[in-house]
Amino acid sequence: MKEEFDNLEEFTREDTEHALPLGWLILFIGLIVFGIYYVYAYTPAFTGWSQEKAFEESMQAQPK
Amino acid sequence: MSNHENSLYSKAVLFAVVAAVTVLIGTIVTVFVPMFTAGMHPKNDNLQPFTALQLAGRDVYQAEGCVNCHTQTVRPLKADVLRYGEYSKAGEFAYDRPFLWGSKRTGPDLARIGGKYPDEWHIQHFENPQAFFPMSNMPKYTWLKNKPLNASETLAHMKALGFPYTDEDAKALESSTQLDALVAYMQVIGTSVARKEAIVVDPSMIESANPFAGKPESIAAGQAIYKAECAGCHGQNAEGNIGASISDYAQGEPADTDTYITVANGLEGAMPAFAGQLSKEKIWSVVSYINSLK
Amino acid sequence: MNNEFHYDYKTVQGFVLSAIFWGVIGLVIGLLISAQLWDANLNFGEYFSYGRLRTLHTNVLAYGLGIGAEFGIFYYIVMRLTKRPLVLPKLARFHLWLFNVGMVLATLSLFIGMNQSLEYAEFEWPIDVAIVILWVIFAINVLGNVFTRKEKNMYVSLWYVIATIITVAILYIVNNLAIPASLTKSYHIFAGVNSANVEWWYGHNAVGFLFTTPILAMFYYFLPKSTGLPIYSHRLSIISFWSLIFAYLWTGAHHLVYTPLPDWIQTLGIAFTLFLIAPSWGSVVNGYFTVDKDWSKMRNNYLTKFFIVGITFYGLQTIQGPSQGIRVISSLIHYTDWVPGHVHMGTMGWVTMVICASVYYMLPAMYKTEIYSEKLANIHFWIVLVGQLMFSITMWITGIQQGAMWKMTNSDGSLQYTFMETLVRNYPYWQMRTVAGVIFVVGMLFFVYNVLMTIKKGNDLAKQAA
Numbered sequence: 001m002k003e004e005f006d007n008l009e010e011f012t013r014e015d016t017e018h019a020l021p022l023g024w025l026i027l028f029i030g031l032i033v034f035g036i037y038y039v040y041a042y043t044p045a046f047t048g049w050s051q052e053k054a055f056e057e058s059m060q061a062q063p064k
Numbered sequence: 065m066s067n068h069e070n071s072l073y074s075k076a077v078l079f080a081v082v083a084a085v086t087v088l089i090g091t092i093v094t095v096f097v098p099m100f101t102a103g104m105h106p107k108n109d110n111l112q113p114f115t116a117l118q119l120a121g122r123d124v125y126q127a128e129g130c131v132n133c134h135t136q137t138v139r140p141l142k143a144d145v146l147r148y149g150e151y152s153k154a155g156e157f158a159y160d161r162p163f164l165w166g167s168k169r170t171g172p173d174l175a176r177i178g179g180k181y182p183d184e185w186h187i188q189h190f191e192n193p194q195a196f197f198p199m200s201n202m203p204k205y206t207w208l209k210n211k212p213l214n215a216s217e218t219l220a221h222m223k224a225l226g227f228p229y230t231d232e233d234a235k236a237l238e239s240s241t242q243l244d245a246l247v248a249y250m251q252v253i254g255t256s257v258a259r260k261e262a263i264v265v266d267p268s269m270i271e272s273a274n275p276f277a278g279k280p281e282s283i284a285a286g287q288a289i290y291k292a293e294c295a296g297c298h299g300q301n302a303e304g305n306i307g308a309s310i311s312d313y314a315q316g317e318p319a320d321t322d323t324y325i326t327v328a329n330g331l332e333g334a335m336p337a338f339a340g341q342l343s344k345e346k347i348w349s350v351v352s353y354i355n356s357l358k
Numbered sequence: 359m360n361n362e363f364h365y366d367y368k369t370v371q372g373f374v375l376s377a378i379f380w381g382v383i384g385l386v387i388g389l390l391i392s393a394q395l396w397d398a399n400l401n402f403g404e405y406f407s408y409g410r411l412r413t414l415h416t417n418v419l420a421y422g423l424g425i426g427a428e429f430g431i432f433y434y435i436v437m438r439l440t441k442r443p444l445v446l447p448k449l450a451r452f453h454l455w456l457f458n459v460g461m462v463l464a465t466l467s468l469f470i471g472m473n474q475s476l477e478y479a480e481f482e483w484p485i486d487v488a489i490v491i492l493w494v495i496f497a498i499n500v501l502g503n504v505f506t507r508k509e510k511n512m513y514v515s516l517w518y519v520i521a522t523i524i525t526v527a528i529l530y531i532v533n534n535l536a537i538p539a540s541l542t543k544s545y546h547i548f549a550g551v552n553s554a555n556v557e558w559w560y561g562h563n564a565v566g567f568l569f570t571t572p573i574l575a576m577f578y579y580f581l582p583k584s585t586g587l588p589i590y591s592h593r594l595s596i597i598s599f600w601s602l603i604f605a606y607l608w609t610g611a612h613h614l615v616y617t618p619l620p621d622w623i624q625t626l627g628i629a630f631t632l633f634l635i636a637p638s639w640g641s642v643v644n645g646y647f648t649v650d651k652d653w654s655k656m657r658n659n660y661l662t663k664f665f666i667v668g669i670t671f672y673g674l675q676t677i678q679g680p681s682q683g684i685r686v687i688s689s690l691i692h693y694t695d696w697v698p699g700h701v702h703m704g705t706m707g708w709v710t711m712v713i714c715a716s717v718y719y720m721l722p723a724m725y726k727t728e729i730y731s732e733k734l735a736n737i738h739f740w741i742v743l744v745g746q747l748m749f750s751i752t753m754w755i756t757g758i759q760q761g762a763m764w765k766m767t768n769s770d771g772s773l774q775y776t777f778m779e780t781l782v783r784n785y786p787y788w789q790m791r792t793v794a795g796v797i798f799v800v801g802m803l804f805f806v807y808n809v810l811m812t813i814k815k816g817n818d819l820a821k822q823a824a
Contacts (some may be wrong), residue, residue, distance in 0.1 A: 345652030
């Protein structure tokens, strides 16, 4: 029995081939911006934040 | 598709190379580069390589899949430190191949288990965890005591890792079981950091006498805590087992504050401290219960 | 357009049946260990204790069901998208046999406790060698087809297939580098913090490149094939693909939040993990907008709902997962049962859903017949959906409860609950989880029956024709 081919045309929609939904694009760029801020804020070399320091502060905040 | 005729997506080899480079960037920055920095290879000054018996025990720990239920890293978080002790330091794990930090605490964290209990506690607990904690879901590891160690295999492991051992160590393996080894491993975990409880009670921090002394509800509450946390070592009826007989102890009419401090702070190497996990009122209720035994 | 040769589907069929076989075993073990968690008396000695069986459960399902199905489905997709039969069909057949022999040996090795204790890389080095050989054989056939394809352009699914093959090879080989100590034992070549960093780089990306990219390859292929609707946006496919495979490799450290791993690696891991929401949702949006052209497909075409519900769980999974990476959320739910709840939404709701739908699509095509029963497929769908939701939701509730109980303190600074008090509160939820697991397995048995009957139908037709 002969096989039917898969033609790439059946996977591609001409009218929206290049579309990028705006909401998704905002999400994409927003997460990059937030990621840059987050790396800056929580890297010891940039801001001095460290999980040890945060721990010491949490222990002092509530004396036992 | 017509406008992609000569794109990357029509050149398979190039595509594969670009894909490989893409996945390697994050790999190099976060895994390969750190590998060659000193920060990833710290070692505590008093950290020792595993002895032959300890390594054999660690092998058993791996074989039995203990890491499925137990973590070995205390987070620098208040609740973790209260429950388990000093938070884990990078320098504690230099001989851990692989690390055994785990990802699930179906059972408690074991990073500070070394020295918390006497050997006999572990021996009995592996045999029957429910004798210590009736509602525990830990399997009974009854077969370990019947399995002698394969000494030559263990020594091959020591050699592969380059850990030193003496002839006596080698000889001792021959008369040891998997249970002995596992207990030896338990007792060394986390011991390169000094044991430190988050709450250490001294007499100035507590009332000079039990404020709930003799109250029936306090005695009942204390008995419930005793059954859940203490009976494994001190006996269901306070007759003593690994730990002292509490009835005998009560006969000696100890001061309330002494009993409180022992329960709160534990006894080094013999009894764990409970101050982190039991409120003042709960510890006093245990004292009430103990006093009711005389 | 017709061609002049036959595709050899025997290997594909063999992998589908093998995957189902190993899947049933893995699921049954899953039921047993779920019950062991609330009744320790169900641990039956050395070989049937939780520590051994939980390792078996994850490995048999990941390697047997997951990768087994991927081998078969990839061969199918790759043949069709490259418009040629496999370059080395006999090698592919050998691949199938070696896979099953390897699975038997791998299963036995875990039973006897040969366990590296590296999560999802538990197999000891002799099994690792076999797995690398399997992967190389697979790569030769797939890449061989891609390099000699009869279609100029590579479709999206092929990108994901190629990325999977390359990345898994790198991950698996690096993380399994070990100092061999004997035939049955080796030690991770990396120690301590470094060992942890390598293992979770591997562990997280094993999820990424065994349970995300391969399933996306299936999704991008079978969604258009089964609905007749072309993919909404090619550009969105491109951006999602490259940003996904770029970002994934940075994220392993989110498994090591609040451990002694250096803060900067943790922070990078968390930031990239959050970013992963975007490429993941790129595929989700692309899927939704594809079917948006004709939502009646959800009603008229029984496979559409498998793919749309599958991609929905992928979407939920990829919001929940990154959230779990954030330090404050990690501090509450890490090490609790929330995490198995999360994992099972992915594996039961996304991976298995899409694999089953792909098999439903391929079988009639390969056996030149119709599916045995659409009705049974619908029943399968609804039962596994109920089972999976019940599983995940009970785990999330008990996970949050346990995480909260671990943290709660009294006014005198001591903890409010002992460990045992936090543990026993899980039991009712764990019992519900076992019930959920039974429901899910029953649903899967409908699938297995439907598959076997479809094959029988196809074979009967072939006999009549002969």
